[in-house]
Amino acid sequence: MLGGSLAAASLPVAHALIPHEGLHGQGAASASEHGSNGAAPGHAGAAHRGLVGSVDPAVNGFDPARTVRDFDEGRTRRVGGRLVREWDLMAEDKEIEVAPGVKYAAWTYNGRVPGPTLRATEGERLRINFVNGSDHPHTVHFHGIHRDIHDGIPGVGPGNIEPGGSFTYEFDAEPFGLHLYHCHSTPLADHIAKGLYGAFIIDPRGGRPDADELVMVQNGFDTNFDRENEIYAVNTVAFAYEQQPIRVKRGELVRIYLVNMLEFDLLNSFHIHANFFDRYPTGTRLEPTDFTDTVTQGQGQRDILELRFPYTGKYMFHAHVSEFAELGWMGFFEVVD
Numbered sequence: 220m221l222g223g224s225l226a227a228a229s230l231p232v233a234h235a236l237i238p239h240e241g242l243h244g245q246g247a248a249s250a251s252e253h254g255s256n257g258a259a260p261g262h263a264g265a266a267h268r269g270l271v272g273s274v275d276p277a278v279n280g281f282d283p284a285r286t287v288r289d290f291d292e293g294r295t296r297r298v299g300g301r302l303v304r305e306w307d308l309m310a311e312d313k314e315i316e317v318a319p320g321v322k323y324a325a326w327t328y329n330g331r332v333p334g335p336t337l338r339a340t341e342g343e344r345l346r347i348n349f350v351n352g353s354d355h356p357h358t359v360h361f362h363g364i365h366r367d368i369h370d371g372i373p374g375v376g377p378g379n380i381e382p383g384g385s386f387t388y389e390f391d392a393e394p395f396g397l398h399l400y401h402c403h404s405t406p407l408a409d410h411i412a413k414g415l416y417g418a419f420i421i422d423p424r425g426g427r428p429d430a431d432e433l434v435m436v437q438n439g440f441d442t443n444f445d446r447e448n449e450i451y452a453v454n455t456v457a458f459a460y461e462q463q464p465i466r467v468k469r470g471e472l473v474r475i476y477l478v479n480m481l482e483f484d485l486l487n488s489f490h491i492h493a494n495f496f497d498r499y500p501t502g503t504r505l506e507p508t509d510f511t512d513t514v515t516q517g518q519g520q521r522d523i524l525e526l527r528f529p530y531t532g533k534y535m536f537h538a539h540v541s542e543f544a545e546l547g548w549m550g551f552f553e554v555v556d
């Protein structure tokens with residue numbers, strides 16, 4: 220969607236779905252921005268009058284506050300002088316909560332949305348042991364350079380992995396950069412929208428400079444099955460980082476691995492307030508191409524962003540598609556000394 224059509228269609232739905240006290244009438248975002256509510260520092264959640272309650276991480280079994288710094292390096296061993304890195308991924312059907320009181324019948328990798336952020340180093344041999352524990356056929360399709368039989372699409376190699384089935388995808392870690400993986404069974408939009416995706420990082424051989432590293436997978440949820448999203452987020456839970464800001468240190472290099480997995484909408488975007496970042500498209504070069512404060516991504520697009528915060532305080536970040544921000548895709552950095 221673009222423009223007002225989805226806004227008109229989905230906002231009343233959001234009003235019905237998200238427990239709120241005037242999500243739009245209060246101008247929730249601007250109240251937070253200007254601090255006019257007098258909320259105490261560190262209690263950004265209180266600033267958002269649009270949201271009542273919060274999502275209990277124990278119910279979902281995953282917590283956006285952890286997901287944002289959670290990198291899964293798998294298991295490694297040497298085989299004939301080569302490093303082999305291995306992960307187990309299982310598809311599972313699971314109900315998750317994407318906003319307070321808003322349940323969604325998700326399809327997950329390893330019980331979480333997004334799936335684990337898989338992290339390897341350029342040149343390693345990678346093995347992904349996939350087991351389909353879901354009631355539907357699925358695959359795991361990785362972005363990268365590899366042979367067709369390990370591409371995880373229907374009709375090629377093992378094709379769809381049926382419920383109860385398994386397959387080990389195997390390929391080399393190339394090229395370095397920020398990639399992704401997702402199910403590629405049909406109908407594709409449904410298999411992605413239901414939650415079968417995750418970030419996939421291949422570090423360059425020489426690494427990148429030390430930084431506080433964060434992963435942000437932009438996503439959304441079509442909770443009434445009209446093929447438009449009612450909820451938008453980074454790392455699944457609407458307003459998660461508004462309720463619990465991401466704490467970073469003043470002056471420290473912050474590196475954001477930003478992936479857009481949003482289905483049904485053509486574009487998504489990330490905007491940082493009161494700061495600028497270096498942008499490394501797909502992370503496949505070590506020199507940034509841009510110094511900016513907003514990046515727009517189509518589905519499957521990703522960027523590595525690097526920035527430092529010169530001042531302490533609370534700094535908003537959000538989709539610069541205003542409607543997405545109001546429906547959950549916004550949060551705060553809390554910069555401390």
Ligand code: CU
Nearest residue numbers: 357402404410
């Ligand atoms: Cu699938």
Ligand code: CU
Nearest residue numbers: 362399401519
């Ligand atoms: Cu893809």
